[in-house]
Amino acid sequence: MEEKTTGHIHPITLAIEEIRQIFKEIGFSVAEGPEIETEHYNFDALNVPEDHPARDMQDTFWLSPLSDRKLLRTHTSPVQIRFMEKNQPPMAIIVPGKVYRNEATDATHGAEFYQVEGLYIDKKVSMADLKGVLLKFFKSFFGDDIEIAFRPSFFPFTEPSVEVSIKWKGKWLEVMGAGLVHPKVLEAGGIDPKEWSGFAFGGGVERLVMIKYGIEDLRSLYSGDLRVINQF
Amino acid sequence: MLISYKWFQTFFKEKLPSPEEVSKKLESLAFEVEGIEKVGASDVLDVKILPDRAHYCLSHRGIAEEIHGITGQALKVPRDIPVAPTANPQILAPKITFVTSHAELDARGLFCRRYMGRRVENISVAESPDWMKAHLKEIGERSINNIVDSTNIIMFDCGQPLHAFDADQISGDLVVRAAKEGEKIVLLDAKPEGKEVTLKATDHVIADEVGPLAIAGVKGGKRAQVTATTKNIVIESANFDPTAVRRTATRLNLRNESSRRFENEITPELAADGMELVSGLIGSLVPAAATSMSEVVDIYPARPEPTVITISRDYVNTRLGTVVPAAIFDEILSRLGIVAIQSPNKSGEFSLTIPYHRLDLNIAEDLVEEIGRVYGYEKITTHLPAPQEKRITVFPAFYIAEKIKNILVLAGFSEVNLYTLVAKGVVETAHPLADDKAFARENLTDGVMVCLQKNALNADLLGLDTVKIFEIGHTFTAGGESTKLAIGIAQVKKIKGVKSDALVNTAIEFLAKELNISIPSPALISKGIHSVVEIDLDTAAQAYKLSSTATYADLGFGKAASVMYKKFSVYPFMVRDIAVFTPEHITDADVWAAIYKGILAVHSDNLLVRHALFDTFKKDGKISYAFRMVFQSMEKTLTDDEVNTVMQSVYAQVKERNWEVR
Numbered sequence: 001m002e003e004k005t006t007g008h009i010h011p012i013t014l015a016i017e018e019i020r021q022i023f024k025e026i027g028f029s030v031a032e033g034p035e036i037e038t039e040h041y042n043f044d045a046l047n048v049p050e051d052h053p054a055r056d057m058q059d060t061f062w063l064s065p066l067s068d069r070k071l072l073r074t075h076t077s078p079v080q081i082r083f084m085e086k087n088q089p090p091m092a093i094i095v096p097g098k099v100y101r102n103e104a105t106d107a108t109h110g111a112e113f114y115q116v117e118g119l120y121i122d123k124k125v126s127m128a129d130l131k132g133v134l135l136k137f138f139k140s141f142f143g144d145d146i147e148i149a150f151r152p153s154f155f156p157f158t159e160p161s162v163e164v165s166i167k168w169k170g171k172w173l174e175v176m177g178a179g180l181v182h183p184k185v186l187e188a189g190g191i192d193p194k195e196w197s198g199f200a201f202g203g204g205v206e207r208l209v210m211i212k213y214g215i216e217d218l219r220s221l222y223s224g225d226l227r228v229i230n231q232f
Numbered sequence: 233m234l235i236s237y238k239w240f241q242t243f244f245k246e247k248l249p250s251p252e253e254v255s256k257k258l259e260s261l262a263f264e265v266e267g268i269e270k271v272g273a274s275d276v277l278d279v280k281i282l283p284d285r286a287h288y289c290l291s292h293r294g295i296a297e298e299i300h301g302i303t304g305q306a307l308k309v310p311r312d313i314p315v316a317p318t319a320n321p322q323i324l325a326p327k328i329t330f331v332t333s334h335a336e337l338d339a340r341g342l343f344c345r346r347y348m349g350r351r352v353e354n355i356s357v358a359e360s361p362d363w364m365k366a367h368l369k370e371i372g373e374r375s376i377n378n379i380v381d382s383t384n385i386i387m388f389d390c391g392q393p394l395h396a397f398d399a400d401q402i403s404g405d406l407v408v409r410a411a412k413e414g415e416k417i418v419l420l421d422a423k424p425e426g427k428e429v430t431l432k433a434t435d436h437v438i439a440d441e442v443g444p445l446a447i448a449g450v451k452g453g454k455r456a457q458v459t460a461t462t463k464n465i466v467i468e469s470a471n472f473d474p475t476a477v478r479r480t481a482t483r484l485n486l487r488n489e490s491s492r493r494f495e496n497e498i499t500p501e502l503a504a505d506g507m508e509l510v511s512g513l514i515g516s517l518v519p520a521a522a523t524s525m526s527e528v529v530d531i532y533p534a535r536p537e538p539t540v541i542t543i544s545r546d547y548v549n550t551r552l553g554t555v556v557p558a559a560i561f562d563e564i565l566s567r568l569g570i571v572a573i574q575s576p577n578k579s580g581e582f583s584l585t586i587p588y589h590r591l592d593l594n595i596a597e598d599l600v601e602e603i604g605r606v607y608g609y610e611k612i613t614t615h616l617p618a619p620q621e622k623r624i625t626v627f628p629a630f631y632i633a634e635k636i637k638n639i640l641v642l643a644g645f646s647e648v649n650l651y652t653l654v655a656k657g658v659v660e661t662a663h664p665l666a667d668d669k670a671f672a673r674e675n676l677t678d679g680v681m682v683c684l685q686k687n688a689l690n691a692d693l694l695g696l697d698t699v700k701i702f703e704i705g706h707t708f709t710a711g712g713e714s715t716k717l718a719i720g721i722a723q724v725k726k727i728k729g730v731k732s733d734a735l736v737n738t739a740i741e742f743l744a745k746e747l748n749i750s751i752p753s754p755a756l757i758s759k760g761i762h763s764v765v766e767i768d769l770d771t772a773a774q775a776y777k778l779s780s781t782a783t784y785a786d787l788g789f790g791k792a793a794s795v796m797y798k799k800f801s802v803y804p805f806m807v808r809d810i811a812v813f814t815p816e817h818i819t820d821a822d823v824w825a826a827i828y829k830g831i832l833a834v835h836s837d838n839l840l841v842r843h844a845l846f847d848t849f850k851k852d853g854k855i856s857y858a859f860r861m862v863f864q865s866m867e868k869t870l871t872d873d874e875v876n877t878v879m880q881s882v883y884a885q886v887k888e889r890n891w892e893v894r
Contacts, residue, residue, distance in 0.1 A: 007646040007700060009789075013637060017789045024784065027619025030627040035652075035706050036659070036672075036713050051475040053496055054283040062662040063672075072652075072661070072672065090620045096630075098652065098706070102665055111665050112652050122620060127604060128553025132616035150609035152262035152601065154282035160601030162609060180551060183597060197551070213797040224648040224683035226694050226701070227800040 008230045012114055012221060015209045016096045019116055022140040026133060028092040028118065033079035035098055039069040041078035045188035046157040054156050059102040061111075072100035076117035076202060077157060080181075083119065084189025089196045090122040096205070107217040114205035121181065121191065121198035127160065130178055130199040138166050138175075142212065153177060157185045158200055168211055175211075176203030233281050233290055236370040238274035239389070242313065243296035245306040251275040254299065261302050262605060263289075271370045286496035287591040291391030294589070301567045302606055314516035316508045316525075319350075323526035326351050326399070326466050330531060331409035343436050344408045344448065345471040346500035346532045348507045351399055352514065353464045353524035355379065361517070379458045379465060382513045384489075391498060391589075392469055392506025393490035397438075397445060399464040401456040404441035406466070408448060411435040417444040418454040419486075426454075435480045436472065449477040449494040450486050467514075469507040471500035500532065501588040539586040543596045546580055551600040554612045564606045626782050629715065632747075632773045633704050636717060638788045639746045643739060645700040645719065650679040652705070659708035672708035676718035677757055677766045679703070684762045688722040692807045692862050695842050697725035698735070704769065717772075720764040732763035740765060749775040805841065805864035806875050810882065813854050813892040820845050823857045826889060830882035831861075839863045839870065839878070856894060 009017075020030055033041075048054050058074040079095040095117040105111050120133065131150065138146045149172065150162035158179025165172045178201035183193035206218050213232075215221065220228050237251045248254055255265040255277055264280040281289045288294040300307050326349045330342075360368075360381040368375050371388055375381050383394035411431035418428055429447075431437065437444035446452040449472035458465060474497040481491035507528055515522035549555050556564075565572050565584065570593075575581040586593045593599065604612075637647055653661070657671030664670035673679065680703055687699045699722040707716045719739050721732040733756055744751040749772060754765040812823050824843070831840055840861055847858035863875050886893050 005644050007641040007644050009637060009641055010647040010649045012649055013634075013647060017634065017787075020784065021789075024624055025619075026616065027622070027624065029622075029624045030630045030784075032627060032630055034713050036708065051478055052283070053286065053478070057283065064660045064662045066662050090622070092620055092622075100652070102661075102663065104665070111669070120617075122617070124550055125617075126551055126553025126615070127609065128612050128615040129617045131553075131609075131612055132614040135614050136616050150612075151260065152605035152609070154262065154284040159595075159597040160604050180597065180600070183595065213795060215797045216799075222649055222651055224650050224679070224686065224701070224703075225690075226646055226648075226687045226696075226699070227690060228797075229646050229648060230694060231797055232795060 008226075008232050010221075010229055011209050011213060011215075011232045012205055014232060015205050015212070016114070016116065018141060019094065019096070019137070019205075019208075022137055023092075023094045023118070025140075026092075026136060028094050028120070031079055031083045031093045031095050032097055033073075033076070033082050033095065035073055035100070036063065037071055037073040037078050039071065041081050042071055042073050042075070045081040045185070046077055047182050047184040047188070048156045054154075061100050061102045073097075074101055075099050076115045077200070079117060080119045080157075080185065080200060081189045084121075084186070084191055089191055089198075092118075092120045092122075094118050105219065107219065108207075108210075110206065110218050110222070112222075113218070115202055116205055117200065117202040119181070119198060119200045121186070121196050123196060125180065125197040125199055127162075127180065127199075130180070130201070133199075134164055134176070134178065134201060141208065142166065142168060150178075153179075155179060157182050159183075164201065164203070173207075173211060175207055176201050178202070233279050233295070234371040235277040235279055235292060235295055236271075236274045236367060237277065238370070239367060240277075240292055240296060242311055243293065243307055244299075245308045248299075248305065251277060257299060257302055258295070260608075261298055263295075263298075272366050274366075274370050276370050283496065284592045286492075287498060288391065288589040290493050290496065291387075291389060293390045297569070301564075304563075304567060313509070314512035316511035317515040317522040319525055319527045320523055321527070323351055323353055323524055325349070325526040325529045326402075327405040328529050328531060329405055329407050330533075331407055341473065342533060343410070343473045343476055344531075345473070345534070346503050346530070347408055347471075348469040348503050348528050348530045349406065350467050350507060350511065350528045351464065351526040352467060352511075352521050353399075354518070354520035355463055355465055355514075356518055356520070357458060357460050357462050377458065377460070378517050379462070379514065382510055382517065383467070386506055386510040386513060387489065387493070390502065390505050390509055391493055392502045392509075393449065393493050394506050394510050395438075395446060395452050395468040395490075396458050397452070397456040397466045397468065398458050398462045399456075399466045400462070402440045402445065402466065406445075407439045408470075409437060409439060411437045411444065411447075415444060417447065419447070420452050420454055420457050422454060429484060432483075434476070435484075436476060438468065447480060447484070447486070448472050450481050450484070450491045451488065467507065467510060469503040469510070471498065471503050497591055499588040499591060500536070504530075536588070538588060539590075539594060541584045541586060541593065541596055541599060542575065542581055543584065543599050544580040544582065547596060548600050548603050551597070552604050552607075552612060553615055556603060556607050560607060561603060564603055568602060568606070570602075624783075626778070626784055628776075628778050629770075629773055631778065631782065631784065631787070632776055633715065633769065634784070634787050634789070635747070636743065636769070637702075637704065639743055640702050640719070640739070642788075643700075643742055644698075645702045645739070648680070648683055648701050648703050650676070650683060650703055650705070652708075654679070657708065658710050673705075674709050675707055675766055676703050676705055676716050677764045680718040680720040680764050680766075681757065681759060681762060684720045684722045684764065685759075688724050688762065690805075691722075691724040692860070693805045693842065693864065695844055695862075697727070698723050698732075700735075700739075715769040715773075716766050717769050718764055718766040720762065722762045724761065732761055733758050736763045736765050740767070747772070747776055749777075799866075801841075801864045801866045803865055803867075803869045805862050806870055806872075807860060807862055808875060808879055809846075809858060809860050810879070810886075811847070811856055811858040811894040812886055813856050813894055814889075816850065816853055816855050818855065818891070820848065820857050823891070824859065826885045826891075827859060827861075827882050830885035831878055833885075834878045834881045839865055839874075 147167040161179035164176040181198040436448040477494040653669035
C-alpha cells in the first residue's frame, strides 16, 4: 500500500538547498566548520571582547571542563574567520550549519537550530551591495513581492550593523542580522582592512522555513515525526 | 531601560510627539521598544539598549539626545531643574586617597578613573515628596528616603551611579583600594540580616580606617548607610573599571543598576554632571543642606583626551553606497554633538571631535553607521554586485552529505533531524538547560531508534508498510567531533522473508554502489522489528573520489516544492479494513466510490484521512477488493462507536449494490 516509493527530504535541508542555489547564481560558494568551537573563533576573533556585556547577547553552552574554553558554537560566524585564514580575497561564501544557544525552548526559540551565514569580501563593498544581495535572495526565496528593510542594530563583528526585516503578506518580520564586516574581524582573518571590505549576514533557517511553509512550532521540525517530514 | 515619558519631556523645549510616535522614532534608530505602559500619570516606555549604546543610553538623557539626533527636536538648555548650590568653604571636604590596585589592572589602567566626593551637612532624612515617589514608581524603583532616592533619580536621569555615605560613620579618610583577600563586608539589604560577603583581592572597595564601606561600583555597605538619624553625608560620584566591576558583581551575584552602568563603561566626565545634579536635587529638598555643602573633591588622575576620527564624505558615501547630501551630512554630525573641522592639508577630509559620552565612536566605520542610521538606510538604493570571477567549487563534505541524502530519498528513506543535546554522552555542557539535555550525543543510533519506534506506531496513518528513515549529523566523543549517517528501518507489515536488518544492509550496499566506494559492514543494532546502522561519513567522504568538475547540479535536487504545511491531528487514529466481493466487471474505483458515499453519509466533515487498496484477487468469476481506511478527527479522540457507525453506513452501500462484504 505504499503510495510513493521515494522518501522525503527534511524541510531544513530543502531550505538550505534552495538558499544554496539562489546564492550560487550570484557567485557564492558553500563552506562549513565544526560545531564544537574554541573561544577564539566563536568570540575573540569576532571582536566580542572578554568580560564584555556583548557576550551576554548569546547565551553560550560552554563544555566541561570550563578550563578548556571549548563551547558549542553560538553562531556560524566562526567559519568566516576559518575561511578567511585559508583563502585569499575576493571571496563570497554561505555557511549553513547547526548552532546552539543556552536558552529556553518554545514554539519560536530553540536551544539548537540552523543558521545560514554569508560573507562577501571585495574592494569597496557597500551597504547598497548588501541590500542588493539580500533583496535578490529574499525575492527568490519568498517571491517577487517581498520588500526588505534595514533597521540599525548592534553586532560586535559588523559595523554598521543592521537588523533585516522582510514584508511578508503585509507584515514586517525580522529575519536576519547583517552589516559591513568589522575591520578587526578582517584583521583576525588575516585580511587587510585598508585594501578589502566586505559584508556579512546571518539568520535562522527554521524561521525562513516556518514563514515559507506555514509551520507554527519550530519543535515539530526536530520531532523526527514523518507526519511532518512526509509533507515535503 | 524604563523611560518615564513625563520625565523625558523635561529634556525638550517643545512638547514631544505621543509616546507611540517617540517609540517609532526610537525603533528607527537602533532601539527596540518592548512595550508602552501607563504607570500613574505617565506613560513608560521599555526601551531595549544594545551593548554598544549602553555607554550613553542607560539614562533618560542619553535617549533624549538620540531623539534630538534623529528628529532635531530641540533640547531645553538649561533644563528646568534645581541648580547645585554654591559650596560653603566652612564645610570641610572629605579626604580621599587611592591605593594602587592589583597588578593585572594596573597594567591596563586604574581601577578608579575618577572619584568625586562632597560632604553635605545639616541633612534631614525624610520621606521623599510625592513627585519623586511617583517618578521612581514609573521606572520600577522603590522609594527609600529623600537622600537615597535623589541619588537613584539622578542615576536614571543622566546615567551616573551615585552613592551617599553617612559621614558620621566614617572613621578617618576615605580610601579607594583593592580588597584584601578574605576581607568581609555586610551590605545594604543583607539577607539574612547581618550576612557577610567575603571579598577577594580582585574586588575593590571604598574603605576607611576600620574596613570596607562599600564594594566599589556595586553596592554600599551597612555600616555607613544613610538612616533616619543621619545628619551629615558624603556623596560619591565616581568612575570604575568596567571589567573589574563586572567580575565582582557577577561573582557575588550582585549585578544591579549601578554595576550595569559601570560594566558597560561610562565616561569619567559624567561624574561631574552626576555630582552637580544630585547636589541640586538634595539642596532643593533640604534647604538647610543647601548652604552646607563642601567643595567637591575631584581626584582625576588621567583625564581622557577626546576621540578624534578623520574621515571624508567620500569615504562614508562609498561605504554606504549612496550619496548623502553634504548639508544633511553636516547637520547629522552637528546634531550628534560632533565637531567637524576640515583638514588643512588634504582636501575632503574632516577631523571629527567626538563628544566624551560617545564611547561607542572610535573608528571611521562607526561614523558610517551614525551617518547611515540617521540619514536612513531606506534611502540607500540596492545594488547587486556582479559575481566575483572565481569558479564555484563544491565543498566536499557538504556535497557528499547532500548527495547521500538524495540517494537515500530515491531509495525510499525520509530524512529526520533530531536533537544534539541528549541525556547521556561523553561531551558534557557545563551549565545544561535541563538534566536530559546535558550531553552532546555520541551517536545518532539512539535517537534514530526511538524515532523509528514512534513512527512505526503511525505506519497506518502514514500509509507505510516499512518505516525508512535516516539522519546525517555530528556526533561527539572523547576522540572529537565527527559526521555520521544513521539509517533505520522498521518493518511494520509482516512479510515472509523480509526483515529490517537485511533491508538496512541492502540500503548500505546500494549507497556504496551509488557512491562507488566500499563501506565496511557497520555494526547493526536491532530491536524487534527495528534496525539501525551508523556509518562514519568523514571516512566515506575520504574514500569518495570527488570529480574536479563536480557541481552541485549533479546532486539531483529539483526545484523547491511550493507546499504549505498542514497541521496533523494530535488525536489517535483508527484503522478499519473492508473486503468486498463484486462481479468481475466492477472496478476498484466503483467499489471505492460506494464506500466513500457510505462514509460521507455519516460524516460530511470527513474523518477519513487515508485509504488504500491493499489486496485484489479473482475467484469463481468474482473479484475481491480489500481496502484499508484510516479515520482520525482534528478535534477529539474518536470512539469505536463513532467509527462503527461509519462502517455500518458503508456496509449498507455495499449491500444496496448486491455486493458481498467478506
